[in-house]
Amino acid sequence: MAAYRPGRSKAKEWDLFEEIEDPNKVRCKQCETEVSKKIERVRVHLEKCRNSKRRRDDAEDEQDVEEPTTAPKLDKWVVRTTGAMKKKLDEQYARGIYAGTNKKTAQCIAQLADEEIKRCEKEYGCTVVGYISDNEAKMVAVRSQLSERNQQLSERDQQLSERDQQLSERDQQLRDEQATAGELRRRLKEAETGEAAARLAGQREAAAAELQSQLYNQKVELGEQQRHQYDRLLSSHLLSCRQVELGEQQRKEYDRLLSYLLS
Numbered sequence: 063m064a065a066y067r068p069g070r071s072k073a074k075e076w077d078l079f080e081e082i083e084d085p086n087k088v089r090c091k092q093c094e095t096e097v098s099k100k101i102e103r104v105r106v107h108l109e110k111c112r113n114s115k116r117r118r119d120d121a122e123d124e125q126d127v128e129e130p131t132t133a134p135k136l137d138k139w140v141v142r143t144t145g146a147m148k149k150k151l152d153e154q155y156a157r158g159i160y161a162g163t164n165k166k167t168a169q170c171i172a173q174l175a176d177e178e179i180k181r182c183e184k185e186y187g188c189t190v191v192g193y194i195s196d197n198e199a200k201m202v203a204v205r206s207q208l209s210e211r212n213q214q215l216s217e218r219d220q221q222l223s224e225r226d227q228q229l230s231e232r233d234q235q236l237r238d239e240q241a242t243a244g245e246l247r248r249r250l251k252e253a254e255t256g257e258a259a260a261r262l263a264g265q266r267e268a269a270a271a272e273l274q275s276q277l278y279n280q281k282v283e284l285g286e287q288q289r290h291q292y293d294r295l296l297s298s299h300l301l302s303c304r305q306v307e308l309g310e311q312q313r314k315e316y317d318r319l320l321s322y323l324l325s
Contacts (some may be wrong), residue, residue: 075104168203171195175204176211 079088079097087096088104090111097107143151179190193208195201 073101075101075108078108079104168200168207171200172204172207172211175208 076088078091080091082089082096084096086099088099089096090107093111093114095107095111097103175193175195179193182188182190193204195204
């Protein structure tokens with residue numbers, strides 16, 4: 063080994079160490095600790111290593127070995143911050159600094175407050191009733207601007223409510239108009255049905271009258287024929303007394319029927 067000069071005897075301490083790749087260090091064979099490749103460092107380490115081994119041996123002799131207890135992990139109390147979270151926090155801090163150095167500080171703070179209020183209400187489902195800023199000098203102006211924005215939002219909500227009411231009234235009016243149109247269609251259909259029925263009744267009456275007229279004409283014509291035939295036979299003296307009697311009866315029947323038809 064190169065730890066001693068040529069011509070000098072090798073120290074016994076070097077037998078308890080072994081060389082490693084680093085030429086300036088050696089490793090202890092007992093605890094595998096790497097120390098500087100100097101005899102002074104080697105002797106100091108050997109003293110510590112022997113004392114440590116002696117204490118361990120004494121402890122093993124005095125009491126049984128127990129399982130060492132492990133300390134609880136810090137993950138329960140520590141929130142690990144990722145790169146994205148750090149970036150978001152940096153942006154939040156930068157926005158606050160930017161708001162404090164801008165000439166329009168009140169407007170910037172009011173805008174930031176409005177955005178943060180909306181974000182909190184959206185993410186946490188709550189209603190924000192208060193806001194605290196580190197810029198006390200601008201809080202009056204910020205409060206005024208936030209109140210003005212709230213007033214504008216209230217007026218807009220009122221306008222939307224009125225618009226909804228108008229639309230509801232318009233829908234009701236349309237439904238009423240549809241109901242009126244349906245009633246008019248029903249009445250028109252009934253009127254058309256009544257006119258058709260009246261037209262059909264008139265046609266039936268006209269047909270019945272025409273048929274009655276035809277029957278009347280036929281009966282009159284038939285009666286005239288029978289009467290002429292009776293007169294012709296009577297004038298020719300070809301009828302017997304019985305035929306004359308029957309002819310008189312037929313003639314009376316014809317006259318009665320004719321008078322009935324003409325009445």
